[in-house]
Amino acid sequence: xxxxxxxxxxxxxxxxxxxxxxxxxxxxxxxxxxxxxxxxxxxxxxxxxxxxxxxxxxxxxxxxxxxxxxxxxxxxxxxxxxxxxxxxxxxx
Amino acid sequence: xxxxxxxxxxxxxxxxxxxxxxxxxxxxxxxxxxxxxxxxxxxxxxxxxxxxxxxxxxxxxxxxxxxxxxxxxxxxxxxxxxxxxxxxxxxxxxxxxxxxxxxxxxxxxxxxxxxxxxxxxxxxxxxxxxxxxxxxxxxxxxxxxxxxxxxxxxxxxxxxxxxxxxxxxxxxxxxxxxxxxxxxxxxxxxxxxxxxxxxxxxxxx
Amino acid sequence: xxxxxxxxxxxxxxxxxxxxxxxxxxxxxxxxxxxxxxxxxxxxxxxxxxxxxxxxxxxxxxxxxxxxxxxxxxxxxxxxxxxxxxxxxxxxxxxxxxxxxxxxxxxxxxx
Numbered sequence: 072x073x074x075x076x077x078x079x080x081x082x083x084x085x086x087x088x089x090x091x092x093x094x095x096x097x098x099x100x101x102x103x104x105x106x107x108x109x110x111x112x113x114x115x116x117x118x119x120x121x122x123x124x125x126x127x128x129x130x131x132x133x134x135x136x137x138x139x140x141x142x143x144x145x146x147x148x149x150x151x152x153x154x155x156x157x158x159x160x161x162x163x
Numbered sequence: 164x165x166x167x168x169x170x171x172x173x174x175x176x177x178x179x180x181x182x183x184x185x186x187x188x189x190x191x192x193x194x195x196x197x198x199x200x201x202x203x204x205x206x207x208x209x210x211x212x213x214x215x216x217x218x219x220x221x222x223x224x225x226x227x228x229x230x231x232x233x234x235x236x237x238x239x240x241x242x243x244x245x246x247x248x249x250x251x252x253x254x255x256x257x258x259x260x261x262x263x264x265x266x267x268x269x270x271x272x273x274x275x276x277x278x279x280x281x282x283x284x285x286x287x288x289x290x291x292x293x294x295x296x297x298x299x300x301x302x303x304x305x306x307x308x309x310x311x312x313x314x315x316x317x318x319x320x321x322x323x324x325x326x327x328x329x330x331x332x333x334x335x336x337x338x339x340x341x342x343x344x345x346x347x348x349x350x351x352x353x354x355x356x357x358x359x360x361x362x363x364x365x366x367x368x
Numbered sequence: 369x370x371x372x373x374x375x376x377x378x379x380x381x382x383x384x385x386x387x388x389x390x391x392x393x394x395x396x397x398x399x400x401x402x403x404x405x406x407x408x409x410x411x412x413x414x415x416x417x418x419x420x421x422x423x424x425x426x427x428x429x430x431x432x433x434x435x436x437x438x439x440x441x442x443x444x445x446x447x448x449x450x451x452x453x454x455x456x457x458x459x460x461x462x463x464x465x466x467x468x469x470x471x472x473x474x475x476x477x478x479x
Contacts, residue, residue, distance in 0.1 A: 087373040091422040093327045095273050096375045097300065097382040109256075112328045119422035121415070121452065129327055140382070145302045149320040154327035176397065176475035180467075183439040184398045184474050189463035190446055191405060193455045200408050208404035254411075273381030275421055276437075285403065287392040291437055297383040309388050324381065 073162055075130055079105045082163040083132070083155060091119035094159045102163045103134035106152055114156065128157040211251070212284065219250055220283040220332055221353035225346045227259075228337040241332065245282055255281040260323060261334045262360075267314050269307065269360030270323045270331040271299040277325035279332050283358060290359065300324055310361040323360075333360040341367050377429035398474055399438040406445055415448035423447040 075081055085100035093115045109131060113124035132155050137147035194200050223245060227234035237244040241257035257279055260268040272278065273296050278286035289295055299306050303320045307313070314320065323331045335357040341349060344367060356362025395403070410417060423444035431440055450457055470477045 087375075089374070089376075091418060091425060093274060093418075095300075095324065095326060095381045096379045097273075109329060113416075113418075115327070115418040115421075118416040118418035121419055131329075140301060143301075145304055146316070146320065149303065149322070151300060151322040151324060153324040154329055156327065176478075177473050179472055180474050180477045181439075183435070183442055185464045185467045185477060186446060186460075187398050187402050187405075187438075187442045188467045188474075188478050189460055190442065190449065191401060192467075193459060193463055194405065194409070194449075197454060199412065199414070199454065200405075204408060205401065205404045208407050209400045212400065212403055212407070253407075271381075274379060275424065285395065287390075288437075289388055289390050289392065292388065292391070293380060293383075293432070294385040294388045297380040297385040298388070300381040306388055310390070 073157075073160075074128065075105045075108070075157070075160065075162075077105050077107055080163040081105055081130075081132060081155075081160045084159050084161060086159070090116065092116055092159075094155055095153065097139060098134065098153060098155070101134055101138050103132040103138065106131040106133045109154060112156070114158070129154055130157065130160065131155075132160070212280075215280065215282065215284040217283045217353075217355035217358065218350070220279070220355075220358045221350040222346075223248060223250070223259075223282070223332075224334060224353045224358065225350035227334055228341075228349050229346045234334075237334065250282060252281040255279065256329050257282065257332060258329050259332050259334045260321070262336045264336070265317065266319050266321060267307075267360065268321050268323060268331075268333045269299065269303055270325065270333060271296060272325040273297070273300055274324075274326060277330060279330040279358075281330075282332065283355060287355070307361060310356065312361065312363060332358050335364045338364050338366055376425060377432065378425045395438075398478070402438045402442045402445070406441060409445060409449070414452060414454060415445075419448050420444050 080102060082102045083094060083098045083100060109129040111126035112129045114127045117124040131152050133150055133152045135147065136144040136149040136151060139151060195202060226248065227237050233244065237259045238261060241259040242252060242255065245252050245257060262268055276286055276291040278290060280286065300322050303322050325331055338352060352365040352367065354362050354365060357364045409415060424440055427440055427443060446460065449455060467477050470479065
């Protein structure tokens with residue numbers, strides 16, 4: 072698994088599985104930049120079902136509103152940050 | 164401060180019992196019968212949550228406004244900084260995000276209703292509403308305007324979606340004209356909404 | 369992929385919605401008790417926050433509109449406790465019947 076550093080460009084995986092995931096649909100497929108590493112956390116996709124969980128590095132990723140909403144953005148230069156687990160990120 | 168008032172207590176004890184209330188009573192009694200918990204522990208948990216309020220967060224903000232070293236530690240590790248002030252914030256991982264000229268932060272949880280409840284108490288109803296959860300990430304300026312907060316176009320708005328394990332508190336900008344105020348007087352200017360980002364601190368009189 | 373991809377009802381970021389109504393209420397005793405049970409059970413490792421979130425999501429979109437916040441929480445807590453065998457569905461049903469027989473109000477039913 073790639074380890075990302077602050078400033079690294081990343082893309083949120085455009086996955087659409089059913090079940091409990093903590094990656095909001097509006098961010099899937101969007102490109103952003105790692106703001107900080109948050110450390111390892113249990114994978115919610117296993118914790119949700121009472122399973123022993125792998126740990127996943129968790130990152131704060133910063134996006135522009137223009138990247139998320141395109142022409143529909145209210146103010147394109149405004150930004151948004153969200154926590155995304157490593158397995159939902161790929162290098163951009 | 165239109166959003167800081169408390170509505171009157173909702174009647175509960177003398178209203179007709181609902182299905183879900185009967186489930187709460189049953190679950191509680193079963194947990195006690197099974198030895199998972201006891202009445203004292205439940206009462207203590209209620210007291211502990213009742214004791215948490217925006218006033219605790221206001222003290223943290225006022226300390227950060229008054230003490231640059233504390234502010235640096237708060238921005239580096241907000242959980243440790245709150246523990247250091249003696250607040251029991253339970254299992255919460257807290258991040259403080261700082262407003263400054265040209266940058267305004269606002270916090271939301273689009274997937275559920277994550278909130279820094281172990282510092283400032285449970286979230287207000289509107290924070291958990293479909294309207295707030297849906298719209299804040301898409302049109303934060305319109306949402307803020309509904310709270311009476313209108314920011315210059317040149318000010319960047321940064322929305323924080325609490326998607327996973329961290330919780331967020333906004334460190335608002337210290338109001339002008341407060342150089343002479345004590346930490347206690349500063350804390351009185353800090354509203355709940357100013358720590359969520361849907362409000363600004365009160366102005367000194 | 370043809371057609372739109374499904375999105376769970378709870379994943380509402382970016383959806384259209386009406387104005388934010390700045391409602392709030394002080395919590396009733398039974399709501400505080402639900403809160404306490406959740407904090408205690410999670411603290412004792414009976415379930416994780418994610419298992420609770422998953423149970424809330426599985427209540428479905430109708431529950432979000434028709435049940436209050438703490439009604440959804442007690443439903444999700446109960447689902448997790450039954451799921452891990454803390455008590456059985458029959459034990460819960462019998463206890464709820466007993467509770468309701470104590471009297472018509474929360475105050476009477478809660479003893």
